[in-house]
Amino acid sequence: MIVLGIESSCDECAAGIVEDGTKIRSNVVATQIPFHAAYNGVVPEIASRKHTEWIDTVVRESLAEAGITPDTVDAVAAAAQPGLLGSLVVGLTFAKAFAWARNLPFIAVDHMLAHLYAAQLSGEKPDYPFLGLLVSGGHTIICRADSFDSVTVLGTTIDDAVGESFDKVSKFYGFGYPGGKFIDDLAKTGDPAAFRFPLPNLYKGAHRYDVSYSGLKTAVVNQKEQFRLKNESTPADLAASFQKTAIDILLRALFRAVEDTGLSTVVIGGGVAANSYLRDCLKNHPDIRSIMPPPILCGDNGAMVAGIAYHYLIRGDRSPLTVRASARVSNFRRQLLK
Ligand code: KG4
Ligand code: ZN
Numbered sequence: 001m002i003v004l005g006i007e008s009s010c011d012e013c014a015a016g017i018v019e020d021g022t023k024i025r026s027n028v029v030a031t032q033i034p035f036h037a038a039y040n041g042v043v044p045e046i047a048s049r050k051h052t053e054w055i056d057t058v059v060r061e062s063l064a065e066a067g068i069t070p071d072t073v074d075a076v077a078a079a080a081q082p083g084l085l086g087s088l089v090v091g092l093t094f095a096k097a098f099a100w101a102r103n104l105p106f107i108a109v110d111h112m113l114a115h116l117y118a119a120q121l122s123g124e125k126p127d128y129p130f131l132g133l134l135v136s137g138g139h140t141i142i143c144r145a146d147s148f149d150s151v152t153v154l155g156t157t158i159d160d161a162v163g164e165s166f167d168k169v170s171k172f173y174g175f176g177y178p179g180g181k182f183i184d185d186l187a188k189t190g191d192p193a194a195f196r197f198p199l200p201n202l203y204k205g206a207h208r209y210d211v212s213y214s215g216l217k218t219a220v221v222n223q224k225e226q227f228r229l230k231n232e233s234t235p236a237d238l239a240a241s242f243q244k245t246a247i248d249i250l251l252r253a254l255f256r257a258v259e260d261t262g263l264s265t266v267v268i269g270g271g272v273a274a275n276s277y278l279r280d281c282l283k284n285h286p287d288i289r290s291i292m293p294p295p296i297l298c299g300d301n302g303a304m305v306a307g308i309a310y311h312y313l314i315r316g317d318r319s320p321l322t323v324r325a326s327a328r329v330s331n332f333r334r335q336l337l338k
Helices: 033-037 044-066 085-102 111-122 162-173 179-187 214-222 235-261 276-283 302-314
Strands: 002-007 012-019 023-031 075-081 106-110 130-135 140-147 150-156 265-269 289-291
Touching (some): 002 085, 002 111, 012 302, 075 085, 085 106, 106 111, 111 265, 150 235, 162 235, 179 235, 179 276
Parallel strands (some): 075 106
16 A cells, blocks of 8 residues: 655654555655754744755656656655644645645654654664654654554653754754754763753652753753863763753663563654764663664654554544644544544
8 A cells, every 4th residue: 555644743844655654655755944943943833844945846757756646645644733823734634734635544653653654764673662752843742652653652741752862952052954964973082971950859769750941951051161070171062962861861761661561672762863873872781672763763753654554544543624724743642633
Protein backbone atom coordinates (compact mmCIF):
# COMPACT_ATOMS: atom_id res chain seq x y z
CA MET A 1 0.00 0.00 0.00
CA ILE A 2 1.46 3.37 -1.05
CA VAL A 3 0.75 6.28 1.29
CA LEU A 4 1.45 9.96 0.74
CA GLY A 5 2.23 11.68 4.06
CA ILE A 6 2.19 15.45 4.48
CA GLU A 7 3.75 17.35 7.39
CA SER A 8 3.45 21.12 7.90
CA SER A 9 3.16 21.55 11.66
CA CYS A 10 6.00 24.04 12.07
CA ASP A 11 8.72 25.31 9.72
CA GLU A 12 9.37 22.25 7.55
CA CYS A 13 7.17 21.83 4.48
CA ALA A 14 7.39 18.10 3.93
CA ALA A 15 5.90 15.20 1.98
CA GLY A 16 6.94 11.56 1.86
CA ILE A 17 5.86 8.41 0.08
CA VAL A 18 6.05 5.21 2.12
CA GLU A 19 5.15 1.70 1.03
CA ASP A 20 3.56 -0.70 3.53
CA GLY A 21 4.51 1.39 6.54
CA THR A 22 8.26 0.96 6.34
CA LYS A 23 9.71 1.32 2.83
CA ILE A 24 10.56 4.98 2.21
CA ARG A 25 10.15 5.72 -1.50
CA SER A 26 10.75 9.45 -1.05
CA ASN A 27 11.05 11.99 1.75
CA VAL A 28 11.13 15.62 0.65
CA VAL A 29 11.71 18.27 3.33
CA ALA A 30 11.76 21.93 2.32
CA THR A 31 13.07 23.84 5.31
CA GLN A 32 12.08 27.42 6.02
CA ILE A 33 15.01 28.00 8.39
CA PRO A 34 16.58 30.84 6.33
CA PHE A 35 13.29 32.76 6.47
CA HIS A 36 13.03 32.54 10.25
CA ALA A 37 16.73 32.84 11.13
CA ALA A 38 16.67 36.64 11.11
CA TYR A 39 14.09 36.49 13.93
CA ASN A 40 15.88 33.69 15.86
CA GLY A 41 12.63 31.77 16.01
CA VAL A 42 9.72 30.57 13.93
CA VAL A 43 7.38 33.40 12.90
CA PRO A 44 3.94 31.73 12.55
CA GLU A 45 2.67 34.08 9.85
CA ILE A 46 5.77 33.54 7.67
CA ALA A 47 5.56 29.78 8.27
CA SER A 48 1.97 29.40 7.08
CA ARG A 49 2.54 31.64 4.04
CA LYS A 50 5.60 29.62 2.98
CA HIS A 51 3.66 26.36 3.38
CA THR A 52 0.95 27.77 1.13
CA GLU A 53 3.53 28.73 -1.50
CA TRP A 54 5.50 25.46 -1.38
CA ILE A 55 3.13 22.60 -0.56
CA ASP A 56 2.12 21.82 -4.15
CA THR A 57 5.75 21.68 -5.34
CA VAL A 58 6.86 19.62 -2.36
CA VAL A 59 4.13 17.02 -2.95
CA ARG A 60 4.90 16.89 -6.68
CA GLU A 61 8.58 16.37 -5.87
CA SER A 62 7.79 13.57 -3.44
CA LEU A 63 5.82 11.78 -6.16
CA ALA A 64 8.55 12.36 -8.78
CA GLU A 65 11.30 11.15 -6.44
CA ALA A 66 9.31 8.02 -5.69
CA GLY A 67 8.88 7.51 -9.43
CA ILE A 68 5.09 7.40 -9.23
CA THR A 69 2.10 9.41 -10.45
CA PRO A 70 -0.82 10.48 -8.25
CA ASP A 71 -2.77 7.49 -9.66
CA THR A 72 -0.47 5.10 -7.79
CA VAL A 73 -1.18 6.62 -4.38
CA ASP A 74 -3.49 4.39 -2.29
CA ALA A 75 -4.11 6.77 0.64
CA VAL A 76 -3.25 10.23 1.93
CA ALA A 77 -2.26 11.28 5.46
CA ALA A 78 -1.39 14.55 7.15
CA ALA A 79 -0.33 15.74 10.60
CA ALA A 80 -3.31 17.47 12.23
CA GLN A 81 -1.92 18.21 15.72
CA PRO A 82 -0.04 19.54 17.63
CA GLY A 83 1.73 22.49 16.01
CA LEU A 84 1.19 25.99 14.70
CA LEU A 85 -2.44 26.18 13.72
CA GLY A 86 -1.98 28.23 10.54
CA SER A 87 0.79 25.90 9.37
CA LEU A 88 -1.06 22.67 10.17
CA VAL A 89 -4.13 23.86 8.26
CA VAL A 90 -2.14 24.17 5.02
CA GLY A 91 -0.86 20.58 4.89
CA LEU A 92 -4.06 19.14 6.32
CA THR A 93 -6.27 20.94 3.80
CA PHE A 94 -3.99 20.00 0.91
CA ALA A 95 -4.12 16.35 1.96
CA LYS A 96 -7.92 16.41 2.31
CA ALA A 97 -8.31 17.97 -1.14
CA PHE A 98 -5.95 15.41 -2.69
CA ALA A 99 -7.89 12.56 -1.07
CA TRP A 100 -11.30 13.99 -1.94
CA ALA A 101 -10.42 14.67 -5.58
CA ARG A 102 -9.17 11.11 -6.08
CA ASN A 103 -11.61 9.41 -3.76
CA LEU A 104 -8.82 8.05 -1.59
CA PRO A 105 -8.84 7.08 2.09
CA PHE A 106 -7.64 9.90 4.32
CA ILE A 107 -5.93 9.69 7.72
CA ALA A 108 -5.22 12.58 10.10
CA VAL A 109 -2.33 11.74 12.41
CA ASP A 110 -0.82 13.09 15.59
CA HIS A 111 2.57 14.68 14.96
CA MET A 112 4.11 13.34 18.20
CA LEU A 113 2.91 9.77 17.56
CA ALA A 114 4.45 10.09 14.10
CA HIS A 115 7.78 11.15 15.69
CA LEU A 116 7.60 8.06 17.91
CA TYR A 117 6.94 5.90 14.85
CA ALA A 118 9.88 7.35 12.85
CA ALA A 119 12.40 4.89 14.35
CA GLN A 120 10.49 2.01 12.77
CA LEU A 121 11.15 3.43 9.30
CA SER A 122 14.77 2.39 9.66
CA GLY A 123 13.67 -1.23 9.77
CA GLU A 124 14.11 -1.94 13.48
CA LYS A 125 10.87 -3.10 15.02
CA PRO A 126 10.45 -2.65 18.76
CA ASP A 127 8.15 -4.99 20.66
CA TYR A 128 5.38 -3.23 22.53
CA PRO A 129 5.24 -2.11 25.26
CA PHE A 130 8.29 0.14 25.29
CA LEU A 131 9.31 3.53 26.68
CA GLY A 132 9.31 6.52 24.36
CA LEU A 133 11.35 9.70 24.64
CA LEU A 134 9.87 12.45 22.47
CA VAL A 135 12.08 15.50 22.41
CA SER A 136 11.63 18.45 20.10
CA GLY A 137 11.46 22.23 19.98
CA GLY A 138 7.95 22.26 21.41
CA HIS A 139 7.66 19.06 23.44
CA THR A 140 9.47 16.91 25.98
CA ILE A 141 7.62 13.69 26.74
CA ILE A 142 8.54 10.44 28.46
CA CYS A 143 5.86 7.88 27.70
CA ARG A 144 4.87 4.26 27.66
CA ALA A 145 3.75 2.96 24.24
CA ASP A 146 1.43 -0.05 24.18
CA SER A 147 0.79 0.16 20.47
CA PHE A 148 1.45 2.62 17.65
CA ASP A 149 -1.53 4.73 18.76
CA SER A 150 -1.88 3.97 22.44
CA VAL A 151 0.59 6.00 24.43
CA THR A 152 0.50 7.04 28.07
CA VAL A 153 2.44 10.12 29.10
CA LEU A 154 4.54 9.42 32.19
CA GLY A 155 6.46 12.66 32.38
CA THR A 156 6.82 15.96 30.62
CA THR A 157 8.49 19.33 31.07
CA ILE A 158 7.04 21.68 33.65
CA ASP A 159 8.32 24.72 31.72
CA ASP A 160 10.49 24.92 28.55
CA ALA A 161 10.91 22.05 26.10
CA VAL A 162 14.44 20.66 25.84
CA GLY A 163 14.87 21.81 22.21
CA GLU A 164 13.61 25.24 23.19
CA SER A 165 16.38 25.48 25.82
CA PHE A 166 19.01 24.65 23.15
CA ASP A 167 17.48 27.32 20.91
CA LYS A 168 17.33 29.98 23.65
CA VAL A 169 20.91 29.43 24.86
CA SER A 170 22.13 29.47 21.27
CA LYS A 171 20.21 32.65 20.56
CA PHE A 172 21.68 34.38 23.62
CA TYR A 173 25.28 33.53 22.69
CA GLY A 174 24.77 33.97 18.95
CA PHE A 175 25.82 30.39 18.14
CA GLY A 176 23.28 30.01 15.31
CA TYR A 177 19.65 29.14 14.60
CA PRO A 178 18.09 26.72 15.31
CA GLY A 179 20.39 26.10 18.26
CA GLY A 180 20.42 22.31 18.66
CA LYS A 181 22.72 21.43 15.80
CA PHE A 182 25.06 24.40 16.43
CA ILE A 183 25.47 23.54 20.13
CA ASP A 184 25.90 19.85 19.33
CA ASP A 185 28.68 20.66 16.83
CA LEU A 186 30.37 23.25 19.05
CA ALA A 187 30.26 20.90 22.06
CA LYS A 188 32.43 18.36 20.23
CA THR A 189 35.55 20.47 20.92
CA GLY A 190 34.49 21.66 24.38
CA ASP A 191 35.02 20.38 27.91
CA PRO A 192 31.70 19.27 29.45
CA ALA A 193 33.29 19.55 32.90
CA ALA A 194 34.21 23.25 32.48
CA PHE A 195 30.95 24.32 34.16
CA ARG A 196 28.78 22.39 36.59
CA PHE A 197 25.27 23.67 36.02
CA PRO A 198 22.60 22.68 38.55
CA LEU A 199 20.14 19.87 37.89
CA PRO A 200 16.51 20.61 38.81
CA ASN A 201 15.30 19.12 42.04
CA LEU A 202 12.20 17.32 40.79
CA TYR A 203 11.68 13.57 40.54
CA LYS A 204 9.34 13.27 43.50
CA GLY A 205 5.70 12.28 43.76
CA ALA A 206 3.65 13.41 40.80
CA HIS A 207 6.81 14.85 39.17
CA ARG A 208 8.77 11.62 39.26
CA TYR A 209 9.42 11.60 35.51
CA ASP A 210 9.06 15.34 34.85
CA VAL A 211 11.86 17.63 33.74
CA SER A 212 12.51 21.38 33.90
CA TYR A 213 14.71 23.63 31.79
CA SER A 214 14.05 27.19 32.93
CA GLY A 215 16.60 26.99 35.79
CA LEU A 216 19.32 25.63 33.52
CA LYS A 217 18.60 28.29 30.93
CA THR A 218 18.89 31.05 33.54
CA ALA A 219 22.11 29.59 34.91
CA VAL A 220 23.71 29.34 31.46
CA VAL A 221 22.56 32.76 30.36
CA ASN A 222 22.76 34.92 33.52
CA GLN A 223 24.77 33.13 36.16
CA LYS A 224 27.39 31.17 34.29
CA GLU A 225 30.31 32.63 36.30
CA GLN A 226 28.80 31.09 39.41
CA PHE A 227 29.08 27.58 37.96
CA ARG A 228 32.42 27.88 36.16
CA LEU A 229 35.01 25.36 37.36
CA LYS A 230 37.90 26.25 35.02
CA ASN A 231 39.67 29.63 35.05
CA GLU A 232 39.73 29.81 31.27
CA SER A 233 36.67 28.72 29.34
CA THR A 234 35.60 28.93 25.73
CA PRO A 235 32.20 29.03 23.98
CA ALA A 236 32.78 25.35 23.16
CA ASP A 237 33.20 24.58 26.88
CA LEU A 238 29.96 26.40 27.60
CA ALA A 239 28.14 24.53 24.84
CA ALA A 240 29.49 21.15 26.00
CA SER A 241 28.64 21.80 29.66
CA PHE A 242 25.13 23.04 28.83
CA GLN A 243 24.48 20.12 26.47
CA LYS A 244 25.65 17.56 29.02
CA THR A 245 23.38 19.02 31.72
CA ALA A 246 20.37 19.38 29.39
CA ILE A 247 20.61 15.76 28.24
CA ASP A 248 21.47 14.41 31.71
CA ILE A 249 18.24 15.98 32.98
CA LEU A 250 16.33 13.92 30.40
CA LEU A 251 18.27 10.74 31.07
CA ARG A 252 17.80 10.95 34.83
CA ALA A 253 14.01 10.97 34.39
CA LEU A 254 14.11 8.34 31.63
CA PHE A 255 16.29 5.92 33.62
CA ARG A 256 13.93 6.27 36.56
CA ALA A 257 11.06 5.24 34.28
CA VAL A 258 13.11 2.28 33.00
CA GLU A 259 13.77 1.18 36.57
CA ASP A 260 10.17 1.60 37.76
CA THR A 261 8.42 0.02 34.75
CA GLY A 262 10.95 -2.70 34.01
CA LEU A 263 10.73 -1.70 30.34
CA SER A 264 14.25 -1.64 28.93
CA THR A 265 13.49 -0.83 25.29
CA VAL A 266 13.62 2.90 24.65
CA VAL A 267 12.50 4.49 21.37
CA ILE A 268 13.42 8.11 20.74
CA GLY A 269 12.06 10.68 18.29
CA GLY A 270 11.84 14.41 17.55
CA GLY A 271 14.51 16.94 16.54
CA VAL A 272 16.57 16.61 19.74
CA ALA A 273 16.81 12.83 19.15
CA ALA A 274 19.53 13.78 16.64
CA ASN A 275 21.75 14.98 19.51
CA SER A 276 25.03 13.08 19.45
CA TYR A 277 25.60 13.08 23.23
CA LEU A 278 22.08 11.73 23.85
CA ARG A 279 22.56 9.03 21.20
CA ASP A 280 25.96 7.99 22.60
CA CYS A 281 24.63 7.73 26.15
CA LEU A 282 21.72 5.52 25.06
CA LYS A 283 23.77 3.41 22.63
CA ASN A 284 26.40 2.69 25.29
CA HIS A 285 23.99 1.94 28.12
CA PRO A 286 24.48 -1.73 29.00
CA ASP A 287 20.92 -2.41 30.16
CA ILE A 288 18.92 -0.50 27.56
CA ARG A 289 17.98 -1.44 24.03
CA SER A 290 17.68 1.89 22.29
CA ILE A 291 15.95 2.33 18.95
CA MET A 292 16.64 5.63 17.23
CA PRO A 293 15.71 7.05 13.86
CA PRO A 294 18.68 8.15 11.74
CA PRO A 295 19.23 11.91 12.31
CA ILE A 296 17.48 12.74 9.02
CA LEU A 297 14.24 11.18 10.33
CA CYS A 298 14.44 12.83 13.78
CA GLY A 299 13.21 16.24 12.60
CA ASP A 300 9.84 16.89 11.02
CA ASN A 301 9.22 14.89 7.83
CA GLY A 302 6.42 13.41 5.75
CA ALA A 303 7.66 9.81 5.79
CA MET A 304 6.86 9.40 9.49
CA VAL A 305 3.30 10.60 8.80
CA ALA A 306 2.86 8.17 5.89
CA GLY A 307 4.45 5.36 7.92
CA ILE A 308 2.16 5.54 10.93
CA ALA A 309 -0.91 6.16 8.74
CA TYR A 310 -0.43 2.72 7.15
CA HIS A 311 -1.25 1.07 10.50
CA TYR A 312 -4.54 2.96 10.84
CA LEU A 313 -5.38 2.08 7.24
CA ILE A 314 -4.83 -1.66 7.57
CA ARG A 315 -6.99 -1.60 10.69
CA GLY A 316 -9.77 -0.13 8.56
CA ASP A 317 -9.71 3.33 10.13
CA ARG A 318 -10.53 6.44 8.08
CA SER A 319 -10.60 10.09 9.21
CA PRO A 320 -13.55 12.21 8.12
CA LEU A 321 -12.70 15.14 5.85
CA THR A 322 -14.20 17.37 8.54
CA VAL A 323 -11.30 16.68 10.92
CA ARG A 324 -9.78 19.90 12.24
CA ALA A 325 -6.24 20.99 12.96
CA SER A 326 -5.40 21.62 16.60
CA ALA A 327 -2.46 23.38 18.19
CA ARG A 328 -2.73 21.29 21.34
CA VAL A 329 -1.05 18.03 22.29
CA SER A 330 -3.55 15.20 22.13
CA ASN A 331 -4.26 12.98 25.09
CA PHE A 332 -2.82 10.17 22.93
CA ARG A 333 -5.61 7.84 24.03
CA ARG A 334 -7.87 8.44 21.10
CA GLN A 335 -7.84 5.72 18.50
CA LEU A 336 -7.96 8.13 15.60
CA LEU A 337 -8.23 11.87 15.16
CA LYS A 338 -11.83 12.73 14.44
O1 KG4 B 1 10.98 17.86 15.85
P1 KG4 B 1 11.52 19.16 15.37
O2 KG4 B 1 12.19 19.19 14.02
O3 KG4 B 1 10.41 20.27 15.35
C1 KG4 B 1 9.46 20.35 16.37
O4 KG4 B 1 8.45 19.62 16.29
O5 KG4 B 1 9.74 21.15 17.31
O6 KG4 B 1 12.57 19.67 16.49
C2 KG4 B 1 13.28 20.86 16.37
C3 KG4 B 1 14.16 21.03 17.61
C4 KG4 B 1 14.83 22.42 17.69
O7 KG4 B 1 14.66 22.93 19.00
C5 KG4 B 1 16.29 22.10 17.41
O8 KG4 B 1 17.20 23.02 18.02
C6 KG4 B 1 16.42 20.71 17.99
O9 KG4 B 1 15.22 20.07 17.60
N1 KG4 B 1 17.57 19.97 17.46
C7 KG4 B 1 18.59 19.51 18.24
C8 KG4 B 1 19.53 18.90 17.37
N2 KG4 B 1 19.03 18.99 16.09
C9 KG4 B 1 17.83 19.64 16.18
N3 KG4 B 1 18.79 19.60 19.57
C10 KG4 B 1 19.92 19.06 20.07
N4 KG4 B 1 20.87 18.47 19.29
C11 KG4 B 1 20.71 18.36 17.96
N5 KG4 B 1 21.64 17.76 17.21
ZN1 ZN C 1 8.31 17.73 15.37
